[in-house]
Amino acid sequence: MTCLPGHTDKKLGLAIDLDTCVGCHACVTACKGWNDQGYGVPLSDQDSYGADPSGTFLNRVHSYEVQPAQGAAQIINFPRSCLHCEDAPCVTVCPTGASYKRVEDGIVLVNESDCIGCGLCAWACPYGAREMDADAGVMKKCTLCVDRIYNENLAEEDREPACVRTCPTGARHFGDFNDPDSKVSQLSAKRGGYDLMPDMGTKPVNKYLPPRPKDQRLEASLLAPLLDIEAKGFAGWLDRVLGKI
C-alpha cells in the first residue's frame, strides 16, 4: 500500500557534512559496489566503455564552485542520495504499491517485483534521488543498505551503509534521527544541520551540515610587530658596529 505511515518507530537517515566532504566519490563507488550484488536487480551500466557511458547510481556527488559575499571562492562537494522523507511524494504517487515507507525504521524502499517502471516516482521526487534501471526497467533507489545495517553476518562495525563505512574523511554519519541522543541528532543540532528544499514539504530525514565559515586571511604579515624592535644595550652596540662594516 502506498499510503504513508502516520508515524515511524525510528527515523534512520544520514547526516552529511558538506564541510569535510572532499568530493572523492568513494561513497559513490562503494554504494554501487555493494548494491550491485544483493538487494534487488544489479545497477546496470550502458555503453560503459563507449563514447556516451551512462548507468544507474543510488548516490552521486556533484561539485560546485561558490563565491561567498566575502572572501575567496569555495568548492562545495554535494553528495546526493535519497533523503528518506517523512512525507515522501514518491511513495504516494506509485500506482502499483511497489513503493513503500517502512513503519519500523522509516526507510523508503521499492518492491521490484511490483514495479512496472512507469517512472512517475522519479518525476515526483524533487531531489532526483530515484533512477530507473535501463536494463531491468524497474526503479532503483537508496535502501540505506538495508541488507547491511541489520545483517548479523557482518562484523558490527560494518553494519552501516556502505557509503558511510567507506567515507575516508568521515563526512557521512548514519543513525536514528528520532532519538535526540543519537550521534546524528547531536551532530545535526550542534552544526546546524538543515533540510534540503524544506519548502517542498517533504520533511526529509537526512540532514546536511553546512560548511564551516572559513578563516579570514590576514592582510598584514604575522611578523610585522617584530619589524619595529630596536636593539638596546650590548645588542644595540653590536648592531651599530656590525651595521658599519
Next chain:
Amino acid sequence: MHPAPSVIIFSVLSGLGFGFMAYLALGVLPLRGTWAFWTWGLGYAFAVGGLIASATHLGNPQRALKAFSQWRSSWLSREAWAAVLALFALAPIALGDWLGFGVPFVWRGLAAALALPP
C-alpha cells in the same frame, strides 16, 4: 524531465479523445447513423490509442494491471480507473447515437464527467 515520446503521444491522444467524447456525450453535435459511428470511432481510437501508447513506455508492461491497485493514494491509479470506467460509460451513448436509441441525459452527463479527468 525528459518524458518518453510515448508519454507525449499518450497525453496528447488520450486528452484529445476523452475531451472529444465528453463533448459528444453531452449531445452537442446532432449525430445519427454511420456519421455517428465514425465520429465516435475517432474518439475511441484517440483515447484507446493513447492508453496503449502509455503502456509502451513502461519498463515492465507485463505488470501494468497492478497500476489499478493503489487508487486510495495514487492519482495515476485513479486516472487509470477513470479512463476504463469512462470508456464503458460512453459505450451506450455511442451505440445509442449510432443505432438510434435514446440514453438518459443524466447518464450522458455522468459519462462526460468521467471522461474528463483522464
